[in-house]
Each structure stands twice: as structure tokens, then as C-alpha cells.
Amino acid sequence: MRITAREKSKDGRMVRIYLDGRYGFSIPADVYTTSHLYEKDELTEEQVDHIKQDILVQKARERAVNLLMARDRSRFEVRTRLVKLGFDEDIAERVVSDLEAIGYIDDSRFVLKYASDRIKSKALSKKALRYELEQKGIGRDLIDEVLKEFEPEEEEVALRVAKKKFGKYDLSDRAVEMKALKFLIHRGFSYETACNVLRRLQGR
Structure with a gap:
């Protein structure tokens, strides 16, 4: 040609x-x-195909960088978004790997920031946070490693949640106490954490 x-x-x-x-x-x-x-x-046809492939890779990289400029994302999120935009899985994989190599995508950084922001803004339990991170394609080992850093904060987070929801109620009332206990457990906090929080709110 x-x-x-x-x-x-x-x-x-x-x-x-x-x-x-x-x-x-x-x-x-x-x-x-x-x-x-x-x-x-x-x-040759092979050269044309190679050029077209390089063009698609560049377009996919530009889309990926734009996504990351809007907010930090996990590797899985970027790859999935590129595929949804119509790029082949091979191209999406190549692009996210290239961006990982230069530090544009970093799941460890993403998880740490995401966990910190969600705990502060939404007062999520570690269980709820773990679920959200798994939905973003983060591996269990990395989640476990990062969540260890928030171990001491779990009860404080639960305390904030309980105060916001039940601060105006009389927690010495058994019915209110049980309602608060069920609420905290439903939000993903352990039974032990929920009980400790209620004791603190009751001044015991």
C-alpha cells in the first residue's frame, strides 16, 4: 500500500x-x-496495523490520564473504564501497566488515601470499607495491610456514628440501646466494638 x-x-x-x-x-x-x-x-499491512495499534494506545493513554487527573483510581477502575470506552482489553492492560511503571497508577497509594478519606468523611467501619475496596478490584492482602493502620480508629469511628445517630436519645432505655447496637452491627462494626461504644456513651 x-x-x-x-x-x-x-x-x-x-x-x-x-x-x-x-x-x-x-x-x-x-x-x-x-x-x-x-x-x-x-x-505493508503489518506496518499499517502496527501504526493503528499505536494510535489506539495513545488515545487510551490520554483517556486514562484524564481519568486520573479527575481523581485517583485503582488499576482495576482505570482498566475497566477503558474497556467500557471501547478499547480492547490488550490495549487497556498495556496502558495501565505503562502508567503503573511511571507511578501514575499506584494501588497502595490509592487504598491508603481512599481509606483515610472514607473513614473521615463517611465514618465507615473496616468491614464496609473492605467491601468498597474489593469492588474497586483491590486484592485482600493489600487491603489487610492498609487497614492495619486504622486499627486504633475503629472504635472512634463507631463512636462518631453512634453519637450522630443516637446522641439525642436516652441510651439507658433498653429498647433504644438494642436499636443502637443493631444499627452499629449493621454498619459493619463488630459486636465487641458496638458494646464498648454504647458503654462509653452511657458513661459506664
């Missing part, structure tokens, strides 16, 4: 490449300037 013409898009961001008189593919202008593609050049 021979490159018979090239044409810049109106905004100048893309270059349309024509092969044997017909449209072949579009390539970002900045990539075109370094690709050494010239009119009358002969290209």
Missing part, C-alpha cells in the same frame, strides 16, 4: 492518511511529525 495523500483536520490536531487513493487512518499531528510517514511511501 502506498501513501497517496495526507490531510490535516480543521483543528490541526489530526492528520488523515490516504492509502492507494482511499482513506486509511487518522493519526495525531504530533505523532505524525515524528513518524516519518511521507507521501509515496510504501507500507
Whole structure:
């Protein structure tokens, strides 16, 4: 196949490449300037496929970086989002691996920040937090490692939750106490933690 013409898009961001008189593919202008593609050049099908693949990888990388600029995300989240946007799984995997290698994606950093933010803003139990992280594709070993750092805070988090929900109620009332106990357990706190919190609120 021979490159018979090239044409810049109106905004100048893309270059349309024509092969044997017909449209072949579009390539970002900045990539075109370094690709050494010239009119009358002969290209094999393999070379064309390789160029198209590189273009898709660059587009996927740009999408991934934009996602990460909006907020930090896990490896699983970025990969899943790219696939949903229509990129092949191989391309999505290649992009997230490249971004991991340069530190743009870091699940350890993501989990630590996510856990800290969620515990502070939503007062989540470790059980509830673990569930959320698993939904984001984080492995159990990494979750366990990070949640150890929040071990001393679990009861304090439960205390904040209980105060917010039952601070105006008389917890010496057995019915109210049982309702508060069930509420805390439902929120993912252990029975022991829930009991300790209620004792503290009751001044015992």
C-alpha cells in the first residue's frame, strides 16, 4: 500500500492518511511529525496495523490520564473504564501497566488515601470499607495491610456514628440501646466494638 495523500483536520490536531487513493487512518499531528510517514511511501499491512495499534494506545493513554487527573483510581477502575470506552482489553492492560511503571497508577497509594478519606468523611467501619475496596478490584492482602493502620480508629469511628445517630436519645432505655447496637452491627462494626461504644456513651 502506498501513501497517496495526507490531510490535516480543521483543528490541526489530526492528520488523515490516504492509502492507494482511499482513506486509511487518522493519526495525531504530533505523532505524525515524528513518524516519518511521507507521501509515496510504501507500507505493508503489518506496518499499517502496527501504526493503528499505536494510535489506539495513545488515545487510551490520554483517556486514562484524564481519568486520573479527575481523581485517583485503582488499576482495576482505570482498566475497566477503558474497556467500557471501547478499547480492547490488550490495549487497556498495556496502558495501565505503562502508567503503573511511571507511578501514575499506584494501588497502595490509592487504598491508603481512599481509606483515610472514607473513614473521615463517611465514618465507615473496616468491614464496609473492605467491601468498597474489593469492588474497586483491590486484592485482600493489600487491603489487610492498609487497614492495619486504622486499627486504633475503629472504635472512634463507631463512636462518631453512634453519637450522630443516637446522641439525642436516652441510651439507658433498653429498647433504644438494642436499636443502637443493631444499627452499629449493621454498619459493619463488630459486636465487641458496638458494646464498648454504647458503654462509653452511657458513661459506664
